[in-house]
Amino acid sequence: MTNLHESLQGILTKKELELLPRRFKRIGHVAIINLPDELLNRSQEIALKIMELTGAKTVALSEGGITGKFRVPRLRVIAGNPNTEVIHVENGCRFKMDVAKVMFSPGNVHERKRIADLVSPGEVVVDLFAGVGQFSIPIAVHAKPRRVHSIEMNQIAFGYLQENVRINKVGHIVRPIMGDCSAVAPKGVADRVIMGILHVTHRYLPLAMEVLKPEGGVIHYHETVPSPLRFKRPVERIFQAAGGREVEIINRRVVKRYSPGVDHVVVDAKIGGMK
Ligand SMILES: C[S@@+](CC[C@H](N)C(=O)[O-])C[C@H]1O[C@@H](n2cnc3c(N)ncnc32)[C@H](O)[C@@H]1O
CATH class of the missing domain: 3.40.50.150 (Vaccinia Virus protein VP39)
Known part of the structure; x- marks a missing residue:
């Protein structure tokens, strides 16, 4: 994730860059990021940069992890295509799912x-x-x-x-x-x-x-x-x-x-x- 940090230099302050997570998840066309409260007001700049760098079509914020016996994720789309139903390709298998509704x-x-x-x-x-x-x-x-x-x-x-x-x-x-x-x-x-x-x-x-x-x-x-x-x-x-x-x-x-x-x-x- 050096790229994300590098490309947000001059946009985020030094302190904000330190708070920027090193990683985010990618499932199909959706990038999922966890942001600390201090960065929520910069979420748009961060999301747009993630889309630009990775080709992700949607960026969603993880809000509180995966909950309940059905293990439902809590996500909020903050940029891009609001559709969170993806086809995720992994190890030669295709997984269709709505990443806002099921855990992966x-x-x-x-x-x-x-x-x-x-x-x-x-x-x-x-x-x-x-x-x-x-x-x-x-x-x-x-x-x-x-x-x-x-x-x-x-x-x-x-x-x-x-x-x-x-x-x-x-x-x-x-x-x-x-x-x-x-x-x-x-x-x-x-x-x-x-x-x-x-x-x-x-x-x-x-x-x-x-x-x-x-x-x-x-x-x-x-x-x-x-x-x-x-x-x-x-x-x-x-x-x-x-x-x-x-x-x-x-x-x-x-x-x-x-x-x-x-x-x-x-x-x-x-x-x-x-x-
Ligand atoms: C954490 S997800 C994990 C899915 C997959 N096994 C994995 O490891 O990636 C657990 C799944 O188990 C289902 N589940 C929970 N309790 C269950 C039960 N008693 N019988 C059948 N399914 C259950 C949930 O709805 C959820 O889809």
Whole structure:
């Protein structure tokens, strides 16, 4: 983002430049920026410069992060085209969504690719919190699973999930299921379970265990965790939910810094068969 800083020199004061964020998100044609209060009265100059430098057609201000159980972002368009429905292209997949209505984290790009690379031909995958297909679509496009069951309970995200299955031509693999995964997840079917949600993930660990095939499989468990507890808490929770089934931690990584002192981590755990 040196360019943005450089190109705003002479427009913003030295103090304002110091407050200018180093980064912004880009999803499709929309650039999303977080500005401190002190810079809100300069948002137009900043937004116009972002459009000029990046070719973004829309600039939106992030107002308070992603909220609620549906993980809805709070955005306000401040410049350019007011349309926030995008087609975002990533890893050879196309994601259609309204970025003002559904959550999509550009910071998870490597995790989406990593998971797609792990899936073996013929696997059955259950994506418990599918969103617009962030994991399900790359898996279906790049791996050769037999079936991906993609569960989503937010009607708007579900509509885009269905649309993304169609535009990526993976309707023969991905089965979107509308509803609360606690009620609608198929049980005893999965070689792999994806738990791509934050804050409440541990509550669904017992469900994930039931969704796995009786002979076991792999779960990808996401959690936001204070940095000092980084892998300890998620690993303990997995062992607890496994209730005596064998657990092998096969990978663990920080997906991204979630907030100061808090990491978004993922733990891959191989769960043994039912006793
Ligand atoms: C944070 S988004 C993440 C989407 C995607 N898994 C990812 O990691 O990028 C979580 C999604 O899970 C959905 N969700 C939350 N609780 C759910 C539940 N109990 N059953 C099904 N979907 C749920 C929300 O509506 C939201 O679309």
